[in-house]
Amino acid sequence: MSDLQGVQVVPLRRLAAAGGWVLPVLRADAPHFRKFGEAYISAVAPGAVKAWVRHRLQTQNYAVVQGRLRLVLHDGRDGSPTRGLTRETALGEGSDSLVIVPPGIWSGFQCLSEREALLLNLATEPHDDHEQERRDPSDAAIGFNWAGLQP
Amino acid sequence: MSDLQGVQVVPLRRLAAAGGWVLPVLRADAPHFRKFGEAYISAVAPGAVKAWVRHRLQTQNYAVVQGRLRLVLHDGRDGSPTRGLTRETALGEGSDSLVIVPPGIWSGFQCLSEREALLLNLATEPHDDHEQERRDPSDAAIGFNWAGLQP
Numbered sequence: 001m002s003d004l005q006g007v008q009v010v011p012l013r014r015l016a017a018a019g020g021w022v023l024p025v026l027r028a029d030a031p032h033f034r035k036f037g038e039a040y041i042s043a044v045a046p047g048a049v050k051a052w053v054r055h056r057l058q059t060q061n062y063a064v065v066q067g068r069l070r071l072v073l074h075d076g077r078d079g080s081p082t083r084g085l086t087r088e089t090a091l092g093e094g095s096d097s098l099v100i101v102p103p104g105i106w107s108g109f110q111c112l113s114e115r116e117a118l119l120l121n122l123a124t125e126p127h128d129d130h131e132q133e134r135r136d137p138s139d140a141a142i143g144f145n146w147a148g149l150q151p
Numbered sequence: 152m153s154d155l156q157g158v159q160v161v162p163l164r165r166l167a168a169a170g171g172w173v174l175p176v177l178r179a180d181a182p183h184f185r186k187f188g189e190a191y192i193s194a195v196a197p198g199a200v201k202a203w204v205r206h207r208l209q210t211q212n213y214a215v216v217q218g219r220l221r222l223v224l225h226d227g228r229d230g231s232p233t234r235g236l237t238r239e240t241a242l243g244e245g246s247d248s249l250v251i252v253p254p255g256i257w258s259g260f261q262c263l264s265e266r267e268a269l270l271l272n273l274a275t276e277p278h279d280d281h282e283q284e285r286r287d288p289s290d291a292a293i294g295f296n297w298a299g300l301q302p
Contacts, residue, residue: 019199020267023192027277036187039273041174041216048170065192065269066217116171118216120271122190126178 001087004075006102008032009089012063014096025063025098026122032100034059037125043118044069044111049146051108051137058131059124060101067117068092070110070149074142077104086144092117106135106142110149152238155226157253159183160240163214165247176214176249177273183251185210188276194269195220195262200297202259202288209282210275211252218268219243221261221300225293228255237295243268257286257293261300 002009010032015022026033037058044050044067054076062071072088090112091097101107111117125131137146153160161183166173177184188209195201195218205227213222223239241263242248252258262268276282288297 017193017201019201019262020194020196022194024278025190025192027189028187029277036179038178039176039190039271041176041271042168043171043173045171050168050170065271111170118269120190120192120216126180127175 001073001089001099003082004073004085004087004105005080005082007073007105008100010098010100012096012098014093023065023096025120026061035124037123038127039120039122041118041120043116044109045116046111046114049108049110049137051146052106052135052139052142054106054133055103056131057103057125059103060107061122062099062101063096063120064092065118065120066092067111067113067115069117069119070112071099072108072144073101074106074144076106086142108137108144110146152224152240152250154233155224155236155238155256156231156233158224158256159251161249161251163247163249165244174216174247176271177212186275188274189278190271190273192269192271194267195260196267197262197265200259200261200288202297203257203286203290203293205257205284206254207282208254208276210254211258212273213250213252214247214271215243216269216271217243218262218264218266220268220270221263222250223259223295224252225257225295227257231255237293259288259295261297
């Protein structure tokens, strides 16, 4: 999905530690760090879809900290050379990444694991209802088939 | 535990959302926000203890995003009016809080839930081995009995 203009995928590593593990997600001295606005966790129940959302100002920094989650991005930006493209990836244990999503790109999620998937977002701006836009998972302009999961 | 000098406990709220929930943890425009240095997740297996650690520079911003975790703090700061005091609290679903722990305070954790507890830390500085100090859970100078759980 890093062929969508401005989207970056940075591999992460879960480190074994006595009594558990540690997943470093983002450092302020990383070359891909921009700005900190808000941290939140979003839980997605097994099988559930959360879609679609896009932001006018916020850049998202997504990492899946538990379970597995399908992340789908759709470039709806006027003037973008990758406008109209849809890309997806599976995130979580076994394929940990930080996905950086610039403003104007639609994001959607589907839980792939039997347990609840937990998504950490480190957004560049604090949450503001007025700078985000939502659409239904079945939105025709985006035209994504959530039932069409690869086996 | 907010009677330890410099420790703050800020209540958090898990919000119901279609297909899951959302837990806002920290905003850059909050009065208690200081600085962003690094975000990581630490997983603690059922029954496991992770202790002790203290930092010379970092302030920790701890929130439990899954399961329940016992957080124990011990003030080991020379010159602190609360030096020598130990305080504990249970964090997680049902009692969500952000706990802000200044440098010099020892932190320890024990998982209280049947599933792995996941701790989010939004530290004010990127991780640096040289600014942290570790001790065993049974360290005599701290003198905490991890087996002494209240029923």
